[in-house]
Amino acid sequence: MNIEQTALPGVVILTPARFGDARGFFSESWNRDRMAKAGYDYDFVQDNHSLSMTPGTLRGLHYQRPPHAQAKLVRCGRGALFDVAVDIRRGSPTYGQWIGVDLTFENGRQLLIPEGFLHGFVTRTPETEIVYKCSDYYAPECDGAVAWDDPDLGIDWGLTGAPVLSDKDASAPQLSKIDTPFVWEAA
Numbered sequence: 001m002n003i004e005q006t007a008l009p010g011v012v013i014l015t016p017a018r019f020g021d022a023r024g025f026f027s028e029s030w031n032r033d034r035m036a037k038a039g040y041d042y043d044f045v046q047d048n049h050s051l052s053m054t055p056g057t058l059r060g061l062h063y064q065r066p067p068h069a070q071a072k073l074v075r076c077g078r079g080a081l082f083d084v085a086v087d088i089r090r091g092s093p094t095y096g097q098w099i100g101v102d103l104t105f106e107n108g109r110q111l112l113i114p115e116g117f118l119h120g121f122v123t124r125t126p127e128t129e130i131v132y133k134c135s136d137y138y139a140p141e142c143d144g145a146v147a148w149d150d151p152d153l154g155i156d157w158g159l160t161g162a163p164v165l166s167d168k169d170a171s172a173p174q175l176s177k178i179d180t181p182f183v184w185e186a187a
Ligand SMILES: Cc1cn([C@H]2C[C@H](O)[C@@H](COP(=O)(O)OP(=O)(O)O[C@H]3O[C@@H](C)C(=O)[C@@H](O)[C@H]3O)O2)c(=O)[nH]c1=O
Pocket: 048, 050, 059, 060, 061, 062, 063, 119, 120, 121, 137, 138, 166, 168
């Protein structure tokens, strides 16, 4: 498993080894013990899988409030997408900053996003599948969203037109309008 740091401390890109043969490949997409030994100890309890039909479908930016905050491990099961994490931990030196990573079936990269970050993605291909692990269960009463086009965040989604959005995402507030429930703790 190759582990790459990003500009947001704690958010890392994981690239598992792929063992290719005449049939295709085999890959361990998550190995808890090995990752814990590398300093990334996560107890993932829920796996999610969604399909987006149209390129330019944008889901996000989402978070779950404590006591059901979620860390996520995200990868692309089919096609290609651009995955984004935004630091919303009050007091963090990187508060309000974002990073974006191209996750494709081909490159096998995964984004590990700790609690305290918004998560969203936009699809680049038709019939794109995303698969991700979560460290807590879905808790709709703790569900929250921030506007994907919040000017204070200034995320460059690489869009060529208007994205396809859910009603919830189309009416999400700006970050400055929410009371962020996360507080940064120095490591
Ligand atoms: C997220 C989630 C949704 N649902 C249901 C609620 C609703 O009826 C339907 C669709 O939900 P949403 O519109 O929230 O799905 P979606 O917009 O794909 O939400 C997801 O977006 C990405 C960016 C994330 O990071 C995820 O944590 C999640 O928030 O699925 C569950 O049953 N379990 C879950 O864990």
